[in-house]
Amino acid sequence: MRSNFTQAAGLDTGPVPLEPYRSQAHFDLEREKIFRRAWLIMGRAEDVPNVGDYIVKEVEICGASILITHGAGGAIRAFHNVCSHRGNQVVWDTKGSRKTMFRCPYHNWTYGNDGKLLAISDEKMFFGVDKKKCGLEPIQCENWDGWIFINLNPENRVPLRAYLGSMGEFLSGIPYPNAHRSIKIQAYLKCNWKFLIDAFSESYHIPVLHSKTIGPSFSGVSDPASHLQNAEFFGPHHSISLYGNPDYRPTEAQLVEKLAYAGMQSENVLAANQSKDTEALRAHRSVNPGKSPTWSMDINEIFPNFHLDVAGGGFWTHEIWPISLDQSRYEMRFFVPKPETVREAFHQEHYIARLADVVLEDLANVERTHKGVAARAKNHMILQDNEVLIRRMMNLLDKFEQAETLEAALEACA
Amino acid sequence: MRIVATVPPGERPLPAGFEELEPFVTYWAVAGQNERRYQRCDTTFDEIRRFYDAMLPRADAAMKYLANYPLRDMPGPEARLMRLVLSLAQASMAVEIQGAERVPKAPWPDTVRILTEETL
Ligand code: FES
């Protein structure tokens, strides 16, 4: 079987220019035309489970600090974390709970978690301030299937649901096990953010770069090159399915791995959950959408910087945040059960330790790739069919950068 | 960064029966996944191997013994034994998977952090 995903995506097959990875002009366009216009992931509704809970997230490329609150009545809202008095950040930590009020630590202006300005200290010395007009600056914030997104364009007229379009319909209703509990792997990298997107968008590298860590479970006799099992394209978003080696077993010498998985009845050897706890997840129509018998996981890429990955053992996410042309923040979240026994804690330690090694193989590599591309020795990259998402991403970025509005960008990607 | 596990005066380092693991407590019985990963990355392959060889044959017995204690509220010696067990998972990455102390050709120290909601 020789599929042609690149053709199916309506893309040409020529070399792809490298300039967007290394030019400041492109980076500036990405800020204005993409990050200031697109819907951006902030997290799960479970990150602010109770009334009074809040989190603060940074969107460095836009210089924005975002306060997300869970207000009375259940509303989840987003605000610029900027005081109306003289512009300090109102909230200085990254999360907290049961706060109905925020007091700016500079001069004590006080806001409700609905953004309203409640009190000004020493108010009589001001010159008639209309408190109603001095609340925190609201940001459009919507929830899709428990995922919280914001849009930094105050004039935006595209609702989240329309932005996600057919991708939202495709993924809707996936039951996410342990959505309330995650372990995060965070790193700051000296590379353009798109190298990180690329690093987690193809399987061609797995048997090579990850030859010791996950190569043996993501490639095998029936597919030594770890070919894609499926690819689906939805406006600016897309989904691919990866191969899994059905014959993978730990080697004789992998005694700790065996010990860690001894109590596990799991789908594969990289699993956070027991099989029974992912049954509903695996039964969803869009999990392993091609219903491949040799499936390991799906990579669902929500434009521009969010991966929602689903496997037999559970789900995880990647968020990739540009800081500057050659600096990025990377955050991977694994949603894992709360261990109740030492054996369960041991399994989880092994699971995360292995993933940290895998991810580090990718992360050390993106810095090398950035260096190579920035050297301007080459002006193009040469992509094969299993790298279709990289080619498509470059095409989507270009469409967004050309488009006058978000509506027009979505139209162009349809 | 230098992190160590300390034993309060008057406490035994580990529960009775696990004395031969005591030399590993200071370095390997540290609290936190990020800290245990750091320890594994910040030492030599030979040191990791020495710990792995001593810990592996006792891991199952240790987990059986610790099953009698609540995971999040263990007395000092039991908590340190648990952390040694958890460090074995970290050490196994070097011994069973990489065949080296760290991911080959990755920079060290690095900016990777494992951020957990609770510290075991
Ligand atoms: S800047 Fe917030 S109270 Fe002055």
Ligand SMILES: [Fe+2]
């Ligand atoms: Fe990778």
